[in-house]
Amino acid sequence: MTTPKNPFAKASIKPGSTLLLHSSITRTLQQNRMKPEDVISAILEKLGREGTLLLPLFNFDFNEGVPFDYRSTPSHMGALTEIGRKWPGAVRTGHPVYSFAVIGRNASEFEGMDNKSAYGPDSPFAKLRELEGEIGVIDLPDQQSMTIYHHVEEMLEVPYRFHKDFTGTYVDREGMTTERTYSIYVRDLDAGVKTSVDRMGERLWAKGLYRGDRPKEDSGLRIISANDLFDEVEAVIRAGEAEQYLFELDKCA
Template structure:
């Protein structure tokens, strides 16, 4: 067995110890820097391809990986091309976008790439609202999938919270439309409009979700490691995360758990 194979298997074993299993459908948010450093320390040339391969190994041939390919250029009127617009969510997500057989969803701001057994079920998803009821977030929940974050705090990774907020129609966010040039998989370019459920900046609303993350840890809904500890990977059931977040919202505790205001005292 080569050094690369050994490193890949070691990483895969770590991801499984953190909560990934065969046949999982899992959305992975990531900062690959520390894991690349771990590869280098093991005498292997650092490569996001090795990390991607290790995640594929951790869920097996029956599993499916989903990565965010978020890119906010469309919000400024710049063109989006589903065939070539890059991810701005890190090197691992860009490696996933370029992986053979990868399937990309069509929202120009919040697109995703799926690789594996159930990737075809994400094909053709072109949801209007980034966090809407027909979005990949909703599909992940319907599939009883998981969400994982590698070496990132909730504040910089867990966008699923905003899906729950939209499903609960929270009053501190509102629907906003963005229009720009859009090129589809067939190469056809036209002006198209898409939406996002954005925070109310005029009322001083700021995303502030780390306290919700602590609640998930305290409720033992997260498994694995905190950022920059152990494997660095934590894992949660999408359905469990939805239910816990919905409970916080419907019980009136969203302020201070999911958002704060500029006028709040430190």
């Protein structure tokens, strides 16, 4: 069987880097006659032996009272991420809503991570920044991908979001069942806050912080330094421009 050509061969993935990847892979699969596991292999090939790949395994059932099982609760983020969850040697982080699969050299840095707050200082987003990692996006706009914006918002304690606790049944990696409470820095719905970050994405392009391809163009993969993104979003928030770039208000709320 012929090995599929790597569609990211010319992409600006840095060998040895730690890369958090958000993706819509339908076009990639169709154009390259690939399977989802081929996409993971292609990204890992570019990252090399010293590289690390993070894939979001977000699942929102815990918020609705459904038990979370560290060993088996599936990702709601598509076939690529669910395959990543089951990838040999993959490590899963512990938040029942915002967990990640981590594959590669730095996976041990995330092993046992049980962050109570989804986006906080003990989260995978913070660890990604500590490791000077990057965020990649395939064929998605910022609005449908860049969850790390909420990490910046939580670290700066923006007033249009607040900490909300969720308590439910949690089955850990050893199969032990307990009741646990986790938090998410949620938007203020009563105030009519609606996430709206595509304008921020355009600002990042204009500043030259994104590199690579726009959605649905060539590889469709764009990449940005997690720390560069944090600094630029922090600047927007401190300048009082969050409503211009990060959210909008529903006037009917």
